Amino acid sequence: MPVPILKQGTYLIASIQAAMSDTDAQRLQDDLMEQVGRFRSTGIIVDVTAMDVMDSFAARSLRTISHMTSLRGAATVIVGIQPEVAFAMVQLGITFEDITTALDLEEGLAHLNRRGTGVGRTDGR
Amino acid sequence: MPVPILKQGTYLIASIQAAMSDTDAQRLQDDLMEQVGRFRSTGIIVDVTAMDVMDSFAARSLRTISHMTSLRGAATVIVGIQPEVAFAMVQLGITFEDITTALDLEEGLAHLNRRGTGVGRTDGR
Numbered sequence: 491m492p493v494p495i496l497k498q499g500t501y502l503i504a505s506i507q508a509a510m511s512d513t514d515a516q517r518l519q520d521d522l523m524e525q526v527g528r529f530r531s532t533g534i535i536v537d538v539t540a541m542d543v544m545d546s547f548a549a550r551s552l553r554t555i556s557h558m559t560s561l562r563g564a565a566t567v568i569v570g571i572q573p574e575v576a577f578a579m580v581q582l583g584i585t586f587e588d589i590t591t592a593l594d595l596e597e598g599l600a601h602l603n604r605r606g607t608g609v610g611r612t613d614g615r
Numbered sequence: 616m617p618v619p620i621l622k623q624g625t626y627l628i629a630s631i632q633a634a635m636s637d638t639d640a641q642r643l644q645d646d647l648m649e650q651v652g653r654f655r656s657t658g659i660i661v662d663v664t665a666m667d668v669m670d671s672f673a674a675r676s677l678r679t680i681s682h683m684t685s686l687r688g689a690a691t692v693i694v695g696i697q698p699e700v701a702f703a704m705v706q707l708g709i710t711f712e713d714i715t716t717a718l719d720l721e722e723g724l725a726h727l728n729r730r731g732t733g734v735g736r737t738d739g740r
Contacts, residue, residue, distance in 0.1 A: 523702070526718070530718060557701075557704075557710070561704065561716050562718055563717040563722055
C-alpha cells in the first residue's frame with residue numbers, strides 16, 4: 491500500500507502505515523523527490539507513529555530520503571518513533587546517524603518552522 | 616569548455632554545463648577565487664542543473680570551492696541538483712557534507728539574501 495503524502499503549505503507530510511514493504515519504501519522515495527521539485531517544498535515530515543517495527547531496510551530508506559531531499563533543498567524530520575521501536579533500534583544497532591528526529595508531528599513542524607526554509611545541508615542540520 | 620561566471624550585484628553565478636572536465640573544475644576554482652577578490656562578492660551560486668552526473672572529483676571540487684571562498688568571506692550555495700543525480704550521489708556515498716544546497720537559482724538567491732553578507736563561516740552556514 492503506497493504511503494500517502496499530504497501537502498501542507500511548503501511542507502510535505504508522509505504518514506507511514508503499520509507495515510511498509512520494500513516496494514512502498516522505494517516508491518515513497520520517488521514520490522517525495524518528485525513532489526519536492528513540483529511543490530518547491532522546503533520541509534518533509536515522515537510520520538512513523540504507526541510503525542511497530544523498523545528494520546534496517548526501512549531505516550536505510552529513510553536515511554536515503556533525508557539525504558536525497560536535502561540535496562534538493564528540503565529538510566527531513568522523522569517523527570513518532572515509538573518507545574519500543576526506539577528500544578529495538580538501539581539493541582539492533584540501527585541508527586539514523588545525522589537525520590533529525592522529533593517526538594511527534596507538532597514538534598516536527600516546530601523544528602521546520604524554526605529552521606527557516608529552502609536550504610538543505612547534507613548533514614541534516 | 617570553461618564554466619561561465621556571471622556577476623549579479625554582489626553575487627557570482629557559475630552555471631556548470633553538462634560535462635565538466637577536471638581541468639574545467641580546476642579553472643572554475645581559480646576563476647571564482649580571483650573574482651571574489653576582484654568584485655568583493657559575498658555570495659556564490661553554482662548552478663548544476665545541467666549536470667547529469669556528479670562524480671567524486673566534481674563533488675570534491677565544489678566542496679573545495681565552498682571552503683576556499685568562505686575563507687574569503689563569500690558563501691557558496693549549490694543549486695539545481697537533479698533528482699537522478701541526488702539519488703546516484705546518495706547511493707555512491709558522495710556527500711556535500713556542510714555545503715549549502717537549494718532547489719534552484721531562485722531559492723539559492725533567497726538564501727543568500729536572508730543570510731546577509733560579507734562574513735564567511737568555514738562550515739558553510
